[in-house]
Amino acid sequence: MxxxxxxxxxxxxxxxxxxxxxxxxxxxxxxxxxxxxxxENYVFKPYEDNKSYCTKILINSLKKSKERFPPFSPLMLFESTQISTFEDLLESSEKTSYCCCPTPNLEISFYNNNSEFDSYLVDTIEFKNKVRIFDKGYQFSYLVNKKKWKEYLKDKKIKNRxxxxxxxxxxxxxxxxxxxxxxxxxxxxxxxxxxxxxxxxxxxxxxxxxxxxxxxxxxxxxxxxxxxxxxxxxxxxxxxxxxxxxxxxxxxxxxxxxxxxxxxxxxxxxxxxxxxxxxxxxxxxxxxxxxxxxxxxxx
Structure with missing residues (x-):
């Protein structure tokens, strides 16, 4: 049979x-x-290889969800055009290899003008004194000092309609x-x-x-x-x-x-x-x- x-x-x-x-x-x-x-279609470009292409960074909260990639939430919104400051933040952190599996509660989106080309996820809950910024495929992450993270977000809040x-x-x-x-x-x-x-x-x-x-x-x-x-x-x-x-x-x-x-x-x-x-x-x-x-x- x-x-x-x-x-x-x-x-x-x-x-x-x-x-x-x-x-x-x-x-x-x-x-x-x-x-x-x-x-226009979303065109993916890895941020690590296209840092000079980035003109704006958006950080937003995510809704609580069991989904691997939780949906957008407007409760917390931050915007920055100072790309070098974000790079300084990553360079001062500890970079890890494959990480599985953080729980994201924030998202970092990278833009060229109004066109998004890549994004990372953020877990601010896993560690008491650190924040994990990680690739959506879990291939790498950055462990950032939580005080430095909060300092980076200072004066960057924006509104939504x-x-x-x-x-x-x-x-x-x-x-x-x-x-x-x-x-x-x-x-x-x-x-x-x-x-x-x-x-x-x-x-x-x-x-x-x-x-x-x-x-x-x-x-x-x-x-x-x-x-x-x-x-x-x-x-x-x-x-x-x-x-x-x-x-x-x-x-x-x-x-x-x-x-x-x-x-x-x-x-x-x-x-x-x-x-x-x-x-x-x-x-x-x-x-x-x-x-x-x-x-x-x-x-």
Whole structure:
């Protein structure tokens, strides 16, 4: 009797971002091209190899969570453009190799202007007289004297302003104002960050017997809609096959597609397509109080 085994794979695959025609934003007729700067992808650059690239450091608290990477919290916020001072702090500390597994309660994010490119986590609870700043992969850490850490944070506190709205056009305009005024924006963990570029999302399920469909499906998706603007996020993929992996008995893919309504209406690949779900904007703007007070309200 052939033995069945299953592999569950979770990963992200991003859809084609090329655009040859304007994609209409259904909120008020503003096109997504007008907001191209708010849909830039996060580009990872290791801080240790790109210190000169860093122009700003943000330190924020994290919500209490059992997750490996707890979500953002605005309770404690610090900002600094003095990168050399942060470097002095690390150089005066003890650097360790692999460390497992600290409990993070703060996050340090490294920015080039408004674009985040790397981040560390911080555990201020593990030691009485030290703070552990560590790589998210636990490959290294810095043990910093707690008094020096507190001294570093002195006079660096900033405020936040929270927006939550279904008026995407107004939210995107405020987002652009933030970029122009060098204000950091943190997306709330309650919604997808893709509200910045897309009006909604839908779920799509593909299921077949007798073959593996992941690669074929993604190629078909990119080929058919190569001139459309959307993103895909695979949330579940399952393959069941025989012991020597020579035959697939069943394949199933579930994904979320972030897009505008016109793409949803045109999408006709074979599979189970959910209803289009309109998204909301939920984000925090971080910076000096005077700049935050000058931002417009959303009615």
């Amino acid at each position: 052939k033995k069945l085994s299953s592999i569950l794979l979770f990963f992200l695959i991003f859809g084609c971002r090329e655009e040859t025609e304007k994609q209409e934003n259904l909120s008020d007729g503003i096109t997504s091209e007008e907001y191209s700067d708010i849909s 929270h927006y939550r709205t279904s008026d995407l056009a107004a939210a995107r305009k405020i987002y652009n104002i933030c970029l122009e005024n060098n204000l950091i924006v943190k997306n709330a963990p309650t919604v997808s960050k893709h509200w910045m570029s897309y009006d909604g999302e839908f779920t799509f399920i593909v299921e077949e017997k007798g073959k593996k469909i992941a690669e074929d499906f993604h190629l078909e998706l990119k080929k058919k809609y190569s001139e459309k603007n959307f993103k895909t996020q695979f949330i579940y993929q399952k393959h069941i096959y025989n012991e020597d992996k020579s035959k697939y008995y069943q394949s199933r893919i579930e994904l979320i597609i972030f897009c505008n309504k016109d793409f949803y209406n045109a999408f006709d690949l074979q599979g189970k397509k959910s209803k289009f779900r309109k998204t909301k904007a939920d984000f925090f703007i971080l910076g000096p109080n005077k700049k935050l007070e000058a931002l417009p309200d959303i009615k």
